[in-house]
Amino acid sequence: MIRVAHLTVKYGAIAALTDVSFEVRPGSITAVLGANGAGKTTLLRTISSLMTPSQGEIFLGDTALVGQKTEDIARLGVAHVPEGRGVVAEFTVEENLRLGALSSPENSAHAVAAQFERFPVLAQRRKQYAATLSGGERQMLALARALVARPTVLLLDEPSLGLSPMVTADIMTTISTLSREEKLTVVLVEQNAKSALRIADHAVVLHVGTVVADAPAGDVANNDDLKRFYLGLVK
Amino acid sequence: MGGFLASRFMSDVFNGVANGIIFSLIALSLVVVWQSTNVLNFAQGAMATFATYIGMTQVEHGINIWLCMVISVVVGFIFGGLTERVLIRPLYGKPDINPIVVMVGFLGFLQFLAAAIWGNIPRILPSPFSQVFYTSKGHTIFLSPFVVFQILTAVTVMMIVALVFRFTTLGLKLRAAALAPEVARLLGVRVDRLLTFGWMISSAVGSFTAILVAMQNGSALSPSVMGSVFIFGFIAAAVGGLDSPIGAVVGGLLIGLVEQFTLDYWQANMAPVMALVVLIVVLMIRPRGLFTKNTQRRV
């Protein structure tokens, strides 16, 4: 579904990603793991064309993404929930959802209503400003907003950031359900490797801008060396 | 009643509101582009004057005055878009000083160019409504059909802008593009086009304002007709807060009233001084204006 080939991204003279290649199969959840500064966020931002790579290609099916505008990539059905969720705090819950529906092909009122059905918490808060929501609710809103446009690919940047373990588990379950029910392809960037591996089908481990592992999630979860050196999971 | 409406106080209020609403419009168009592009359009007045010249000089060719007004506003609309594409777009992300300098240069360019094309001699524009003040039982009330037209159309323009921003999908996109451009892009909003569109709206509102200013009693169309009006408009916007459309409207009315009462009870030349004093006092207390939430300094 998504194919990243020999991707190199630089901030000035410093390379954030070096020769990164991997593939994401349709309908799967691929976790992108690694420590701070591994280049996870850069990877997602480059897929969405918020950054321009100095080398390499990214394909969505047969469509080349490098060089396209961010908004056009969104319209191709790639929904990107950025780091920190990107909820517009000055907008109400409903306005945030309407904003998500703008690039939707179908009736936007319908699409918004469907999300309220899926996330009853948001329906209760419909007219509230997003600034008043809790962290978990904001993440729900960000997810709902991404789904309004009926994307085929969902890029999630650290959905667990700043959330309690319980809420994190909740969010992860939601993501897993979504992927299955809607046949969504999910790229899940996480520092919280444990929660991410629980729902992922496949995992890509980044270390200082290079791919150190690209394997089924189960294999990564069972590889003590990977866990110790790159994911900080084994004491 | 007639006596009260004709009193010195009320005539100052009428005049103050009539002028203030002009400042509000200028302030509003400054705020619209400031919010979305972080550029303070110092050339606002000059752009508006230029568009007004193109449209309103058509009166001399026998074209209907209402049509001329439409031409001016349409020219302003296009002009705003061109300006954003050619001059402003290369400046996004540059230090504060770059857009300020370029816009000041553009202000000078347009003002001198207008003088080169149309000359410095002011042209008196015909007014679509009578400028004769109403009278009631022998008392003069400082309102004329033109002033009423001025206030009503200005309020209408503001209402339209407010309704578009608050209740339409276009407004939702415009606000999103201003508040969170990156998020808007990720959601498929064509932010670039919206920024251009914001400049177009702002410039069209500016042109309409310049027409009103040039038509006013005792005024005429000249290359620098918007010079001091722009300064008052800027002061209004800064007093209200450059991020706040409501602040722009309130600030405009406030400055209009301050100006009018100063020139009536003191002297005309003190009006800009008092406006500056109001600006200074407000900014000393709230550096980002009355209606903006104070934000933390970034480290």
Next chain:
Amino acid sequence: MLRPNFHRLPTTSRWIVILGVTATALGFTFTFNAGLNAQIASGAAISIVVLGLTWLTGWSGQISLGNSGFMACGGYFVGVWANHHAATPLVISLLFATAAGALGGLILAVPATRLRGPYLAGATLAFATVTSSLVYVFGNWTGGPTSQLFLNSLTTPSWFARMFSGIQASLNSSAQYGADLAICVAAIAFLFMSNLFHSRLGRAMTLVRDNDVSAELMGINLRRTRTIAFVIAAALGGLGGGLQTLLNGSVTPGSFPLTISITLLTLMVLGGIGTLTGAVLGGLIFAVSSNVINWLCSTAGISSTSNLGTNMQGIVFSVLLMTTMLIAPQGISGNIVRGYRHLMQRFTSKIDNSPA
């Protein structure tokens, strides 16, 4: 930021360069006719104002569109004073002008140092407008809207005139006197500022410009530093305005129009923001600009009295201002240095890692 390294030269070298340039300029005035000398004089006067602006904008990071207001402070003070005390020595008059400008700057600094970016630019622009309306408010002193002030303070001293007796007409000697005087005053201002750029205050200023938070953490009083920057820039504005008034022998409300602020910005940006060299170049450009514009107009067959002809200078300056800022924001001096470094790098093929 890449800037000419002139201000990094040791003090003596800097003084030698400035005095050398001054001597050369003075030498040239002996060969120029009266018209050109008058232009050189106003160029020198305006370069002082540009110097103040470049200090304020380039070094302390505060943009001002109100320097025509400072010029008006100095100019009007000199004018009003000379009307009452015709016998005041020149030096005293100029010191008064400087002080008057500084006072204007001090008043404006109270609000201005709290403001940033466009708020600051707009507030200073409003200040410039207000100074011109204050001229009317204090009409009793300033001569008000229509009446102009004429003074006769700039009489050519006899020793200066004697140098030319028999060689040149007296008209020329007075024009040359004006030019030489302006060059000397400008030289003093540049000497003073070259030391200031180099001083502790100058370094504090650039720190405040680049990162006010860390400057504050290092114990620099932000508001005081910014205020000093404003006062110095305003003092130079007042000095330039006063000098201009003495040279013109008159001052009117139209002497310091808002468009001067655009001219000043153009000269500063063209020369190169934040550099002494840039301010000198700015003054030079101003001095020769009317000749160049006239030549341009006559070549293009534009009558100098037509609408286009009379506005040509404004149009050219504004276009230069916009295009320089859009295409080469470092101005002439910045690009000369960049070109020079580029060449040196080619020859030595070394990579210059020093912070530019």
